[in-house]
Amino acid sequence: xxxxxxxxxxxxxxxxxxxxxxxxxxxxxxxxxxxxxxxxxxxxxxxxxxxxxxxxxxxxxxxxxxxxxxxxxxxxxxxxxxxxxxxxxxxxxxxxxxxxxxxxxxxxxxxxxxxxxxxxxxxxxxxxxxxxxxxxxxxxxxxxxxxxxxxxxxxxxxxxxxxxxxxxxxxxxxxxxxxxxxxxxxxxxxxxxxxxxxxxxxxxxxxxxxxxxxxxxxxxxxxxxxxxxxxxxxxxxxxxxxxxxxxxxxxxxxxxxxxxxxxxxxxxxxxxxxxxxxxxxxxxxxxxxxxxxxxxxxxxxxxxxxxxxxxxxxxxxxxxxxxxxxxxxxxxxxxxxxxxxxxxxxxxxxxxxxxxxxxxxxxxxxxxxxxxxxxxxxxxxxxxxxxxxxxxxxxxxxxxxxxxxxxxxxxxxxxxxxxxxxxxxxxxxxxxxxxxxxxxxxxxxxxxxxxxxxxxxxxxxxxxxxxxxxxxxxxxxxxxxxxxxxxxxxxxxxxxxxxxxxxxxxxxx
Amino acid sequence: xxxxxxxxxxxxxxxxxxxxxxxxxxxxxxxxxxxxxxxxxxxxxxxxxxxxxxxxxxxxxxxxxxxxxxxxxxxxxxxxxxxxxxxxxxxxxxxxxxxxxxxxxxxxxxxxxxxxxxxxxxxxxxxxxxxxxxxxxxxxxxxxxxxxxxxxxxxxxxxxxxxxxxxxxxxxxxxxxxxxxxxxxxxxxxxxxxxxxxxxxxxxxxxxxxxxxxxxxxxxxxxxxxxxxxxxxxxxxxxxxxxxxxxxxxxxxxxxxxxxxxxxxxxxxxxxxxxxxxxxxxxxxxxxxxxxxxxxxxxxxxxxxxxxxxxxxxxxxxxxxxxxxxxx
Numbered sequence: 001x002x003x004x005x006x007x008x009x010x011x012x013x014x015x016x017x018x019x020x021x022x023x024x025x026x027x028x029x030x031x032x033x034x035x036x037x038x039x040x041x042x043x044x045x046x047x048x049x050x051x052x053x054x055x056x057x058x059x060x061x062x063x064x065x066x067x068x069x070x071x072x073x074x075x076x077x078x079x080x081x082x083x084x085x086x087x088x089x090x091x092x093x094x095x096x097x098x099x100x101x102x103x104x105x106x107x108x109x110x111x112x113x114x115x116x117x118x119x120x121x122x123x124x125x126x127x128x129x130x131x132x133x134x135x136x137x138x139x140x141x142x143x144x145x146x147x148x149x150x151x152x153x154x155x156x157x158x159x160x161x162x163x164x165x166x167x168x169x170x171x172x173x174x175x176x177x178x179x180x181x182x183x184x185x186x187x188x189x190x191x192x193x194x195x196x197x198x199x200x201x202x203x204x205x206x207x208x209x210x211x212x213x214x215x216x217x218x219x220x221x222x223x224x225x226x227x228x229x230x231x232x233x234x235x236x237x238x239x240x241x242x243x244x245x246x247x248x249x250x251x252x253x254x255x256x257x258x259x260x261x262x263x264x265x266x267x268x269x270x271x272x273x274x275x276x277x278x279x280x281x282x283x284x285x286x287x288x289x290x291x292x293x294x295x296x297x298x299x300x301x302x303x304x305x306x307x308x309x310x311x312x313x314x315x316x317x318x319x320x321x322x323x324x325x326x327x328x329x330x331x332x333x334x335x336x337x338x339x340x341x342x343x344x345x346x347x348x349x350x351x352x353x354x355x356x357x358x359x360x361x362x363x364x365x366x367x368x369x370x371x372x373x374x375x376x377x378x379x380x381x382x383x384x385x386x387x388x389x390x391x392x393x394x395x396x397x398x399x400x401x402x403x404x405x406x407x408x409x410x411x412x413x414x415x416x417x418x419x420x421x422x423x424x425x426x427x428x429x430x431x432x433x434x435x436x437x438x439x440x441x442x443x444x445x446x447x448x449x450x451x452x453x454x455x456x457x458x459x460x461x462x463x464x465x466x467x468x469x470x471x472x473x474x475x476x477x478x479x480x481x482x483x484x485x486x487x488x489x490x491x492x493x494x495x496x497x498x499x500x501x502x503x504x505x506x507x508x509x
Numbered sequence: 510x511x512x513x514x515x516x517x518x519x520x521x522x523x524x525x526x527x528x529x530x531x532x533x534x535x536x537x538x539x540x541x542x543x544x545x546x547x548x549x550x551x552x553x554x555x556x557x558x559x560x561x562x563x564x565x566x567x568x569x570x571x572x573x574x575x576x577x578x579x580x581x582x583x584x585x586x587x588x589x590x591x592x593x594x595x596x597x598x599x600x601x602x603x604x605x606x607x608x609x610x611x612x613x614x615x616x617x618x619x620x621x622x623x624x625x626x627x628x629x630x631x632x633x634x635x636x637x638x639x640x641x642x643x644x645x646x647x648x649x650x651x652x653x654x655x656x657x658x659x660x661x662x663x664x665x666x667x668x669x670x671x672x673x674x675x676x677x678x679x680x681x682x683x684x685x686x687x688x689x690x691x692x693x694x695x696x697x698x699x700x701x702x703x704x705x706x707x708x709x710x711x712x713x714x715x716x717x718x719x720x721x722x723x724x725x726x727x728x729x730x731x732x733x734x735x736x737x738x739x740x741x742x743x744x745x746x747x748x749x750x751x752x753x754x755x756x757x758x759x760x761x762x763x764x765x766x767x768x769x770x771x772x773x774x775x776x777x778x779x780x781x782x783x784x785x786x787x788x789x790x791x792x793x794x795x796x797x798x799x800x801x802x803x804x805x806x807x808x809x810x811x812x813x814x815x816x817x818x819x820x821x822x823x824x825x826x827x828x829x830x831x832x833x834x835x836x837x
Binding site: 051053072073074075077078082083085089090091092093094098101102103155156159 | 706709710712713715716717719720721722723724725726727728
């Protein structure tokens, strides 16, 4: 039997950078193939090469024995390649039903231009399959992040592709969403081939029967999950965090804070904020001492990102909201004022300046600095925190891998000397080893007197990083507990109930 | 399942439903008012109303590209001119039948669009705006220089159009009614196009071109089809220009027409009815209210755009209040 997909010595260079060294891959039909590796390993590049959005510098790509190297992305799609992006690519201004209608195998609009409703029955069946039927009439832009992810998966599969490329499908999803995702993918017909890039290793082990490990653009190994887990090179490059998260207690590696830095915490009282006058978060109170780390947990749409955006000044909060840092009131509703008052914000999706280089980002952050309150981070200190950025100083942000972009967004926020750092899904797109590092980094920041508020889906990370966890449900805080308290059975059950999960909590303690 | 739908989203649906219910009534009212206009106003105003319909046709053509396909098109007057000169030349050659002129002009606009689409659609964004601007100014220049065909800057005068059962239309009211009927047909054609698979795909191209490609849609071919349709609409509007004024000159397809059309589309905030209302508002401000204010029509036009630009947030807020009130 011929392979469905054959990459024949495919490589890709960007100027002097070898994003992907020549790689040879054979993927038979029906294979569920995972691709893992550290940030910047070339995983997304590989997907782009197969989808046709990037042309290889050398080598050939064969689909069912046909050379498709020179085919455009739409031609490849018509040959049966479907894909998703790292951030959901849906049509925000169109309704969910119209989104699906665009994804259905084309009745040519030139032969039948005047049918009024394209294949409504088919659209309905796709909507029903993905549990989106209730949302059919809404604009896709009004959906929550998790729903957009689901819709994108529906788009990618509605055309019944032979080969499905998934670029970090679990990014930004909560545990219950990831479980639903795994179920949905598992229900696809067995002859659909899947190539999945993800950092959620549980998902990869569960979904994939073959796994390829990439590192710095090189092919390390390909094998069954068991073989890969046993592979020494793969463990060293990716699987094994430099220090095991489990044996690190939050207090242990936190440097002794400078005297006096514990005073002047952050207090949020009666925060009510939302979009277009419709509150998403109601009357929320939070107190974070200087050097405190507070994690917000909650399902998609619970109001985590809204809380952070309102504190960062990106949403006008309703009357009655009061935020103080060190007793001084923070002007609300204006990002520049919030930054001047010492609030640093790392939004979900990073919001980097695509064409500017890493060095220019850092310079811009330093130049715009207005606050003198926080720990005075210097550029070299920040680069020590994120050594990967050292080698990328001259690279435009748009060329960085997803994980590197996340690090740059953090570095940029730090250089503004924040007293309160808001992190929205900081682990999204990061390799496990980097996630463990990130927890350490956050502890170091807190040790320097910075208060940290993070919105997080990964409960183990939140528990490991934070010293207070609050669960948001329907725009209010439903429970607050320390990680130690969360380890008790009663609290764990309540947490599971609020988050809608029941099985993943065993590993929490 | 019910908590899947967020409260703002549900309110958006309620507001959309309320709008959908109000729309047919408003449309019928507008058409009745437009048709009854000759009974209440003088001859000059009727001609102005005809000119407003012509500009509205051109604005629809522009909105098809700007609002639906996401292309900032500045050059639609070129295809408008192709249609207008085709209709005028046909009239001078003895084909005074209005619908025949309309069909020939729409065809000429479409052919001109097909020929230029490969050049124009290589670009997007600001570059697209510049290339379409070049198409518009080159066409206007050609119209003024190619004296043997276009009559140069003197333009072409044409005999009144004829309609099969009624003969030659000489009274302004009759010309206006013909223009209104033809314009409504054009609206119907555009409405069908927007609800067709092609219309949906054009909207998709505006939102997410890489996603469209990844779904197997040939983005450039689709945009080319949209560009051709917009050219046909512009061409048909050109025939209406000749019907209303019995005259066409390079000034009719010049920079000011292009600017005013694009601004009418911008006034419409992405919707087709908005573009039509924008075009009517432009003519009303510039020519109708402008004439008695000693030629300050352009200042009024400027004020109109500023007002719309600043009040859009206000209207959005009002709409929300309305939606909240009508919530069950």
